[in-house]
Amino acid sequence: MTPTTLTRMAPAAPTDRSDLVHDIRLRNADGTSNPTQDVPQLLAHIEMLEQRLVAAEAVFPDITQLTPGEPVELTIYRAEYEHGQLPLGLYTNRGAARAHGEALPSREGLPTGAILTWIPDFGDAEAIEELAVFYPGGDDEKEDSSTGYLATPITLTAVYDSEAEE
Numbered sequence: 395m396t397p398t399t400l401t402r403m404a405p406a407a408p409t410d411r412s413d414l415v416h417d418i419r420l421r422n423a424d425g426t427s428n429p430t431q432d433v434p435q436l437l438a439h440i441e442m443l444e445q446r447l448v449a450a451e452a453v454f455p456d457i458t459q460l461t462p463g464e465p466v467e468l469t470i471y472r473a474e475y476e477h478g479q480l481p482l483g484l485y486t487n488r489g490a491a492r493a494h495g496e497a498l499p500s501r502e503g504l505p506t507g508a509i510l511t512w513i514p515d516f517g518d519a520e521a522i523e524e525l526a527v528f529y530p531g532g533d534d535e536k537e538d539s540s541t542g543y544l545a546t547p548i549t550l551t552a553v554y555d556s557e558a559e560e
Contacts, residue, residue, distance in 0.1 A: 414439050453486045466552035469520070476524070476542040488523075488545055495525045495543035505529040512545065522546045 414435060421427040450457050460466060471491035473482040475498075482498075485491045496510050504510075508529040514521035525543040551558075 465555065468550045469547050470550060472544075472546045472548055474544050474546060476544050482543075484548075488547070491545040492523070492525075495541075495545055498543060499525070499527060499541050513540075520547045 418427065418432050418436065421432070447458050454468060457468070471485045471488045473485065473491040473494035474480060475482060483491070483494050485494070492512055499510070504527060506529075508527050511526055511528060512523040513526050514523050523545045525541045525545075527539050527541055529539075
């Protein structure tokens with residue numbers, strides 16, 4: 395019985411997009427590349443990568459602007475309940491942490507005319523914010539009540555820096 399030799403007649407499309415560039419490089423190196431097939435595949439791959447970059451940028455602003463060799467810092471936001479130090483969730487943006495904090499007192503029921511607002515501890519953009527409820531009081535005065543729900547920015551770093559403030 396003679397052994398059967400399998401020969402690939404035409405390059406198959408890679409099933410994993412990460413193999414696409416590798417396969418095209420191999421075909422180019424062995425002289426079997428086909429620009430009519432390779433160029434459209436590469437353009438489709440580039441478009442997919444561009445969409446992934448846009449999606450990454452939407453979740454983590456400036457993530458695609460990282461500089462090699464520079465320390466990486468990323469800010470996430472924690473929704474929490476202050477009085478019990480109860481973490482509620484971690485989010486990639488302040489709006490999501492706020493939404494989580496607002497949902498809980500809203501579920502409990504708010505007085506008619508109540509207004510939810512976030513008040514920063516300090517005046518800078520990275521301050522911890524506390525959710526307050528303003529509602530009409532007894533003598534046509536507006537009363538306020540802090541809820542204890544917080545949106546807290548947390549900076550994550552990729553490497554330990556012994557010189558950084560603790």
